[in-house]
Amino acid sequence: MKVFGSSGTRGVANEALTPTFVLRVAKAAGTAWGADRVAIARDTRVTGEMLADAAAAGLTSVGVDVDRLGRVPTPGAQAYAEHEGVPAMMITASHNPAEYNGVKLVGDDGVELAVPDLERVEDIFLGETFEPATWDEVGRSTRVEDAADRYVDRVLDVVDRETIADADLTVALDPGHGAGALTSPEFFRRLGCRVVTVNAQPDGHFPGRDPEPVPENLGDLGDLVRATDADVGIAHDGDADRAIFYDETGEYVEGDATLAALAAAELGPGDVTVSAVNVSQRFVDVAEETGARLELTPIGSTNIITRVRELLADGEDVPLAGEGNGGIFFPDYHIARDGAYTAARFLELLADAPVSEVVAPYGGYHNVRRNVEYETEAERTAMLAAAEGRAENADAELDTKDGFRLDYGDAWVLARPSGTEPLVRVYAEAHDAARAADLADGMYEALLDAKESA
Incomplete structure (x- = not known):
């Protein structure tokens, strides 16, 4: 398109x-x-x-x-x-x-x-x-x-308010000056949580942080969790269809770990789940352990939605789908990413254990992400050609659904053009932090060299 x-x-x-x-x-x-x-x-x-x-x-x-x-x-x-x-x-x-x-x-x-x-x-x-x-x-x-107001009422009607209220949680919330600032503070208070906030004034200049809920933008949220002894930190993106979490110590929780924890609570034998080609091994492991079938699509909500709808039309059960960026679908609720609903479902898990324990089984992986900007189509073409050349020479399983994903068994790296910005993105994951960094750096440097030569 x-x-x-x-x-x-x-x-x-x-x-x-x-x-x-x-x-x-x-x-x-x-x-x-x-x-x-x-x-x-x-x-x-x-x-x-x-x-x-x-x-x-x-x-x-x-x-x-x-x-x-x-x-x-x-x-x-x-x-x-x-x-x-x-x-x-x-x-x-x-x-x-x-x-x-x-x-x-x-x-x-x-x-x-x-x-x-x-x-x-x-x-x-x-x-x-x-x-x-x-x-x-x-x-x-x-x-x-x-x-x-109607939206807040709708979500409140479909989550386990009693379980969340009984957990007596303090929520540190960072809606990032986006649309969630207009709804999420009230939503979590009406769930029975004590709510403390940062960047909660709706402001399209985004003075406190950029809209993307990634660790480099969320330092204030970690500080707020520690300063208020909150049980969990929650951050949204600009339109509040995603939720990212911090644990009770003020440490960032990888979105892939959150996705895996929620999937483990939802999936069962015979179910189907859908994610994108940058899927974490954490999610792959959960699908295998629960007996669910995992299908991969190109990155982006449009592609995941399209496949989920096809599966549902075929009579398949798809309790959960999504990506590790905090955008998660619960199709029985709605085939839509919903940051408030996702956060409430995660809060339900905290009735029995703190955040750090809920996500502990899904640790042990290290993720690295790099972005290479381009200004011309020639630079973009040269970088993708470099990624393809690197893929052809690698001793790895290649997936080309969306860019070039190289799976080495113990680790993987992916290079793909962004669908929303003039960037080529590089993702890597491994059990060993140095291994993930080496894979990401190798691809990143190849892209930079190609860009400079274009």
Whole structure:
């Protein structure tokens, strides 16, 4: 797909991602959906209102009425879409830096569009085969004031509030100035937790930290856990569809360990689970131990959603799917990543043991990640050619579903182009920290050399 990547479409706002571009996406989506109403929501980015206005103009121009939800987490917009039976456009760049924005398209079942549906929208976009309304049939906009409150109520209704409340937990929360700042503090308080916060003011400049919930951005959360003697730290990305955790000592918990712990509690013989090609061996081990079948897709929520829906249509049981970045699906609840729901399910595990004990069985692995930026298509092409050359010469099992994953048995390394940023990403994992670093550094240096020679 040329327009939609692994999780919607994103770019630097007012440069690559202009109001005109978003208006055209909205016209294409409105034409493809043929719906009477569509919801529009946004995260806290400073360009969100501008781009939501453009989306509303595009939709109303093809005769669609618009429900304007305002600032809501992506799972909140999805919950609204499902409840009302209307498609939705979410204006968000998720974990990307403040200057970015983007668009996610959600069907009337509250699920992000699968690849075939996105391709239909994309064909209309590229061919400009919009279906504009006549002057007297254009759509109208209506503001919806309670979408965030309705979302919180929905999640509270489907988690084990009694178990969580009885655990008497103190939650240190870092919503990162994103959409979760509007919902998660109240959500965890209503679960019966004592809540302390950092970066909890909604602010699209993201003054306290960048939106991506990775260790280098979350030092304040670790400090808050230690200072308040909290039982757990929870961080969201910009649109709050992901949750990352800190343990009771203020130490970062690898997202892969969290995914494995939740999977161990959910999966059983005969189940199917889905992850991406950067899957941790932790998750592979849990699938094998529980008797579940693991299927891998290219990286990105769109690809995982597409495969989960196919499996469910075939009558398979898929209790859990997701990636180690904190984006986890519980399809029996909803085929959507939901940071608040994921966090609540993790809090349920803390009724019997502290965080460090819950994730202890899934330790012993070391992960290294590197990014190489590029400015031109020639640099990108040269780096991918270098990754392919390294793969061809390696004594490892090669997987090319998404980039080049080399599995050495005791460790693996993956190089792939980002679907949302001008980056080639390198991932490596091994039991030995030095082994993981060597694999990542070797691939990283090969990419750098190729970039400089391009």
